[in-house]
Structures are given as structure tokens and as C-alpha cells.
Amino acid sequence: MRTVRVGDVELAYETFGSAEDAPLLLVMGLATQMIGWPDEFCRMLAERGTYVVRFDNRDIGLSTHLDAAGKPDVLAVMGGDRSGVPYLLADMADDTAGLLDALGIDSAHVVGASMGGMIAQLLAVRHPDRVRSLTSIMSTTGDPAVGAPAEAAIGVLLAPPAADRDAAVQRAVDAYRVIGSPGFEFDEHALRERAGLSYDRAYNPAGVARQLAAILASPDRTADLGRVTVPTLVVHGEQDALVDVSGGRATAAAIPGAELLVVDGMGHDLPRDVWPQLVERITALAARADSR
Secondary structure: OEEEEEOOEEEEEEEEOOOOOEEEEEEOOOOOOHHHOOHHHHHHHHHOOEEEEEEOOOOOOOOOOOHHHOOOOHHHHHOOOOOOOOOOHHHHHHHHHHHHHHOOOOOEEEEEEOHHHHHHHHHHHHOHHHEEEEEEEOOOOOOOOOOOOOHHHHHHHHOOOOOOHHHHHHHHHHHHHHHOOOOOOOOHHHHHHHHHHHHHHOOOHHHHHHHHHHHHHOOOOHHHHOOOOOOEEEEEEOOOOOOOHHHHHHHHHHOOOOEEEEEOOOOOOOOHHHHHHHHHHHHHHHHHHHOO
16 A cells, blocks of 8 residues: 555555556545455456556545544535535546556546546546546436435435444444345455454544535536546446436436446445456456557
8 A cells, every 4th residue: 555645635545467557547435445446356357457556535544534624514515505515526536637647647447436436427527638448336427316315325324423443344234234235145244344444444434524525515417428538338236225226327328328237136335246247347348448
């Protein structure tokens, strides 16, 4: 694990594979550290001839936490008051472009999950020359008419923070029983391990609230997505309770020529049984993009 300075923040990152291969940047979602991209999944991508970079977004993990900004009132932001929102998704997309600068990478294949998909979309909009191909997983366009969470998932988003490590691990298990993939095995052991490691690396609920505020306060991207010209794959779970599948369908409809893969039984996570299909589709997209 290494860190680089990008503007006013430091970003922690890790790499897999050879720097001689095509770079593939993984962008993770709300409240989730870079280890949300499992090591084995990253190695599978690297074994297919890509140089994989994963990193902690601002306000999560071992990257800079903007604690001086305080904890925003998420309910107020949901009501339209953006006065306490310290940054937007566009700023996080600019962080991502800055990370590529710091690593000496001119352009990369970019894969984003959930909030990471939103960031990846904005990277393709704001810095089109930095994106070779785009994969948006379990994400949406920012249009409030699509991708809305189920009522039970809203409870997961707004639940009070855990008071200690054991409670944080149990909360992760409880959350993914609501938003996870009902059509695939629930790997509680792996989830507990990752939740415990995340707590040990950095636990900062206020940072998560700032990320959530950035999502809520950022504008609809639908029109801007119409300008994305790179080969694009949109992946969504049919049973996603946190970001309804309509969000993925709308994303694919907004981006000219985008492919849409809807996975039956998949919710708002990356079940192990789906990894081979995801790796195949992501790397095939990258190969087509590089052969243009």
C-alpha cells in the first residue's frame, strides 16, 4: 500500500500485475474501502493482462479524511439544503484523474461500483482522454426517477453508526442480508473478515456521511452521459435493493452504444460466483477498446 498527494488530499492505493500491461482502475463505492475489490478478484483481472490499481476514495480507508468539514446533516441534504456539503462527486472524479497523473498513467480502463460507478461516469465526462473504456456496476445516473432504493435499504443507509468493532462487523452482516445478492451464496465469513479489516484500517462514520452528501447533492448526469464515446459496459443486479435496476438500465440508455448486463439473482454486492463473468466481460471490453 502506498500513498500519493493529489491536490489537497492523499490517496492510498495498491496495484496488481505488471505496469507494462494495460492499466485498469477500480473505483469503489460509498462507505467501502478499496478492499471492497477482493484481492482474488483483482488478481483474476491482472492474470488477464491488466495492471490493476485500486484505491481508497477521499474520506475512507487510509486516504485523507476531511474531518475539519464536520459531519453533514444528511436529512437536510435530502431535503435540498446543500450548505453543509463540502464536496461533490465531480471533486472525487477529479481526485481520480489526479491519481492517474500521480501514477504516470495517461489513460486507463475504468471500472466503478455503486458510488464508484458515478465517479467513473464523471471521469469519462470531465476527463474523456483519461478513460479507455468504462464499466459502471450497480450504479445510476443521478436522475431521482431511477435507481431509487427500496424502503429496507434506506434503513441501511441511515442507520446510526456502530459504537465498536464487533458492532461494526455485525452491522455489515445485517446490511448485506438486506442489500446483498439473494440468488447467490451469502459468504458471511468473508464479509466478517472484510468488515473487521475495514474497521481496523480506518473507521470514520462522518467521512461516510460526507460521501453520501456528495451523492445526494450532485446533479443528474443523464445529459452529460450522452457525450461519452468510449466503449461502455453497464452491469446491474436484477435484485438490487439499494440501487434499483432501473438505474443501470437508464445508465446504459444514456451512453451511446453501451452494453447492458443484468445479472439475475445479484443484489448490491459482488458475489464470488459472478467474478468469472465480470472479469471476462471487463477484460473483453478493454481488449476491444484497445484494438480500435
